[in-house]
Amino acid sequence: MGGATVVAAATVPDALTFAIAAVICVGGAFGVVLMRSPVHAALSLVATLFGIAVLFVEEDAQFLAAVQVIVYTGAIVVLFLFVIMLLGVDRKERVLADVFKGQRVVALVLGLMVLAEVVLLGRSRWTTGAHSATGSLEGSGSNVAKLGRALFTAYLVPFEVTSALLIVAVVGAVVLARRPDHRPVEPIEEVEVPLVPGPDDDPFGAVGTDEDAGGSTAPDETASTVPEHASSEPEHEPAEVPST
Amino acid sequence: MTGSTGVLGALAAHLLGAGGLVLPHLNYSTILPELILLGGMLVILAASALSPRPLPTEVYATATVGLGIASLIASLVLWRDVTSHGAFTAIARSIDVDGFAVFFLVVVSCILIVAPMFAAGYLRREGITGCEYYVLALISGSGAMFMASANDLILIFLGLEILSIPLYVLAGLDHRREASGEAAMKYFVLGAFSSAIFVYGIALTYGATGSTNLAEIGAFLSRNVITSNGVLLGGLALLLVGFAFKVAAVPFHMWTPDVYQGAPTPATGFMAAMAKAGGFAALLRVFVSTFPTLRTSWQPVVWVLAILTLVLGAVVAIVQNDVKRMLAYSSINHAGFVLLGLEAATARGIAGSLYYVFVYSLLVLGSFAVVAAVGGNGDADHDISRYRGLGRRRPVLAVGFAILLLAQAGAPFTTGFFSKFYVVEAAVAAHSYALAVIAMGSAGVAAFFYLRVVFVMFSDVGIAGASDVSRGGGEIARAGAVAAEVREQDATLLGGAGASAVATLVAPAYVAAPELAPEGTPSEPEVSVSPWVTTGLVLCVGATLVFGIWPQPLVDFAHQATLIF
Numbered sequence: 001m002g003g004a005t006v007v008a009a010a011t012v013p014d015a016l017t018f019a020i021a022a023v024i025c026v027g028g029a030f031g032v033v034l035m036r037s038p039v040h041a042a043l044s045l046v047a048t049l050f051g052i053a054v055l056f057v058e059e060d061a062q063f064l065a066a067v068q069v070i071v072y073t074g075a076i077v078v079l080f081l082f083v084i085m086l087l088g089v090d091r092k093e094r095v096l097a098d099v100f101k102g103q104r105v106v107a108l109v110l111g112l113m114v115l116a117e118v119v120l121l122g123r124s125r126w127t128t129g130a131h132s133a134t135g136s137l138e139g140s141g142s143n144v145a146k147l148g149r150a151l152f153t154a155y156l157v158p159f160e161v162t163s164a165l166l167i168v169a170v171v172g173a174v175v176l177a178r179r180p181d182h183r184p185v186e187p188i189e190e191v192e193v194p195l196v197p198g199p200d201d202d203p204f205g206a207v208g209t210d211e212d213a214g215g216s217t218a219p220d221e222t223a224s225t226v227p228e229h230a231s232s233e234p235e236h237e238p239a240e241v242p243s244t
Numbered sequence: 245m246t247g248s249t250g251v252l253g254a255l256a257a258h259l260l261g262a263g264g265l266v267l268p269h270l271n272y273s274t275i276l277p278e279l280i281l282l283g284g285m286l287v288i289l290a291a292s293a294l295s296p297r298p299l300p301t302e303v304y305a306t307a308t309v310g311l312g313i314a315s316l317i318a319s320l321v322l323w324r325d326v327t328s329h330g331a332f333t334a335i336a337r338s339i340d341v342d343g344f345a346v347f348f349l350v351v352v353s354c355i356l357i358v359a360p361m362f363a364a365g366y367l368r369r370e371g372i373t374g375c376e377y378y379v380l381a382l383i384s385g386s387g388a389m390f391m392a393s394a395n396d397l398i399l400i401f402l403g404l405e406i407l408s409i410p411l412y413v414l415a416g417l418d419h420r421r422e423a424s425g426e427a428a429m430k431y432f433v434l435g436a437f438s439s440a441i442f443v444y445g446i447a448l449t450y451g452a453t454g455s456t457n458l459a460e461i462g463a464f465l466s467r468n469v470i471t472s473n474g475v476l477l478g479g480l481a482l483l484l485v486g487f488a489f490k491v492a493a494v495p496f497h498m499w500t501p502d503v504y505q506g507a508p509t510p511a512t513g514f515m516a517a518m519a520k521a522g523g524f525a526a527l528l529r530v531f532v533s534t535f536p537t538l539r540t541s542w543q544p545v546v547w548v549l550a551i552l553t554l555v556l557g558a559v560v561a562i563v564q565n566d567v568k569r570m571l572a573y574s575s576i577n578h579a580g581f582v583l584l585g586l587e588a589a590t591a592r593g594i595a596g597s598l599y600y601v602f603v604y605s606l607l608v609l610g611s612f613a614v615v616a617a618v619g620g621n622g623d624a625d626h627d628i629s630r631y632r633g634l635g636r637r638r639p640v641l642a643v644g645f646a647i648l649l650l651a652q653a654g655a656p657f658t659t660g661f662f663s664k665f666y667v668v669e670a671a672v673a674a675h676s677y678a679l680a681v682i683a684m685g686s687a688g689v690a691a692f693f694y695l696r697v698v699f700v701m702f703s704d705v706g707i708a709g710a711s712d713v714s715r716g717g718g719e720i721a722r723a724g725a726v727a728a729e730v731r732e733q734d735a736t737l738l739g740g741a742g743a744s745a746v747a748t749l750v751a752p753a754y755v756a757a758p759e760l761a762p763e764g765t766p767s768e769p770e771v772s773v774s775p776w777v778t779t780g781l782v783l784c785v786g787a788t789l790v791f792g793i794w795p796q797p798l799v800d801f802a803h804q805a806t807l808i809f
């Protein structure tokens with residue numbers, strides 16, 4: 001949007017900065033999609049977000065640039081990396097595998113449609129209103145001061161109301177993450193067994209052999225191979241707890 | 245103490261002197277209902293955390309009902325202000341205090357008074373302890389209130405999130421059922437997606453008009469004629485998508501059946517009532533009061549949305565055998581009726597929509613409360629066969645449910661009749677004849693599946709004739725089922741409530757029969773209703789009947805609300 005004015009008043013360093021940042025952005029975006037390792041994909045995302053931060057500086061929005069780096073590259077990507085690490089770093093993404101049938105074709109068509117829309121919107125004249133009353137970048141004063149002023153005048157209520165959102169986040173996370181009191185947390189070995197199965201034995205095959213052998217085999221062996229048995233067993237006892 | 249205030253004062257003076265920072269006047273009374281809910285929520289949260297022993301769920305329910313009543317009183321005080329002084333904006337023009345906003349404050353307060361009663365009975369039965377349901381419900385209600393009284397797109401977005409995120413969590417409140425977690429996940433992912441679309445809509449609208457303030461956007465658009473308004477229309481479309489998702493309008497309804505079915509039943513009722521109230525509050529305000537100049541652009545889109553919603557909601561609900569899922573589709577159908585008022589975009593249409601939302605929220609809360617009671621422990625079974633003979637086993641409950649269902653169908657002498665009547669009348673007055681005809685047809689189709697449940701409840705044919713059926717084999721039953729299907733088609737074609745009623749009278753008894761035949765003895769599910777649920781039902785059914793027979797006060801309220809915009 002500001003692109004038009006930037007190009008009009010563009011000096012060579014401006015154009016150069018824009019070009020380099022744009023290349024970083026788009027290159028990073030491709031990296032996110034095409035990298036085989038999830039960690040590399042997340043790091044490519046850092047490149048994209050960093051490129052956007054550079055563009056913000058170019059647009060005279062220094063505060064946004066700083067926030068972009070601190071929040072997105074600093075916090076959100078680190079969160080992604082945490083999740084990736086927890087789920088297993090070693091798993092390679094099969095980039096070319098179709099998860100849903102026909103997904104690739106649909107994605108391509110939709111992507112082209114979005115591209116066409118962007119081009120169409122870009123070609124038509126962008127009618128924008130009067131310069132924003134609350135956040136105009138023209139005139140004197142620093143970016144941060146203007147933003148702070150807007151937050152505490154025009155956007156005071158939204159700013160205050162955000163606190164309710166934070167409370168929701170806390171309560172919601174506690175409710176969803178907390179296990180019910182009466183259900184014991186599953187022991188670790190029961191979780192780990194199905195995640196790392198032996199190289200040659202099939203856990204489901206093992207169920208069959210255990211059942212064939214009858215009830216004479218040790219019960220803890222079934223419990224360790226089949227997580228369903230282990231988790232459903234303690235459920236019967238706690239069912240009585242709330243009724244008392 | 246004095247030193248610190250002195251420093252603060254000096255700092256403030258310095259800031260005011262240097263930058264001319266004029267802090268807006270914080271008029272707390274204008275957001276008092278919201279503050280009551282949020283403050284009370286914090287107290288409940290602290291009490292539950294600090295109490296040595298877990299408090300019984302009824303304590304929290306009582307507190308929540310009390311907060312609902314308090315916010316209702318605060319809303320009525322605001323209503324008095326508005327009627328005596330006229331509409332005004334407050335706190336840097338981001339809060340609108342007008343009849344429209346206060347109407348929705350009242351609706352939300354009423355939902356919050358009734359919903360905890362239904363939840364208390366359910367949570368006690370299911371052994372779900374803790375204050376979470378009530379805390380989340382209160383936050384959600386405050387979000388809906390902010391949506392209703394917001395005069396700023398940013399505040400509407402925040403209200404939308406504060407409304408929605410507790411609903412996602414409420415859907416997953418029941419840890420023991422997998423469907424509950426699945427519903428929460430589905431609702432969350434799709435809801436987050438729709439919120440993102442909504443924010444993008446805000447961004448484009450801001451880019452096109454230079455403001456997020458609804459009044460300023462409206463003023464800008466009335467001052468300027470925009471020749472190439474692609475960006476603005478794009479923003480408008482994305483805003484509409486965000487709202488349509490929230491109110492479950494077709495084709496953005498995909499989440500509704502699964503989420504409604506998976507969520508704990510009282511949470512479903514709350515979700516249906518609250519999301520529709522908040523969503524329609526903001527939708528109506530943004531489109532009717534902010535973008536009236538673009539009406540020729542958005543009206544056809546709303547027209548299509550309304551038709552799709554009306555038709556799909558009614559037609560798909562017919563084939564549902566799960567009552568909870570059937571009510572989910574019926575809620576989609578109801579959304580279509582509210583959209584009628586928006587499509588008309590007249591004062592009459594908006595009044596009809598407001599009235600509809602109010603009526604619907606009480607009806608749906610009561611209906612889902614009965615479903616929760618009949619569904620049995622752990623939301624085990626909501627199949628329609630469970631309702632067979634309910635009229636004999638629990639006559640009062642069955643009559644209450646019948647009244648709520650008939651009201652949803654639009655039967656006379658209930659609020660449901662007037663709600664449908666007003667929106668259709670508004671559509672006719674706005675010359676949307678096709679839409680009005682489709683709406684009436686869809687009401688006829690919808691009558692079928694409501695009456696089907698009613699008939700199943702009061703038919704003991706299946707039980708009395710159970711031995712006959714088992715002796716005579718399944719032929720009678722099968723013939724009955726075929727007849728029922730034929731009649732169902734007839735009913736669909738005619739689209740008349742009368743025809744559906746005839747079909748219903750004949751069909752379900754036989755449809756129900758085959759399930760009975762193998763057992764020989766009918767299953768008699770135990771239905772227990774706690775006093776809390778009874779109280780809530782009395783309120784819902786009472787409001788339905790009283791305002792159905794004497795509709796003037798509520799109609800006047802809705803009408804006045806649109807006048808003081």
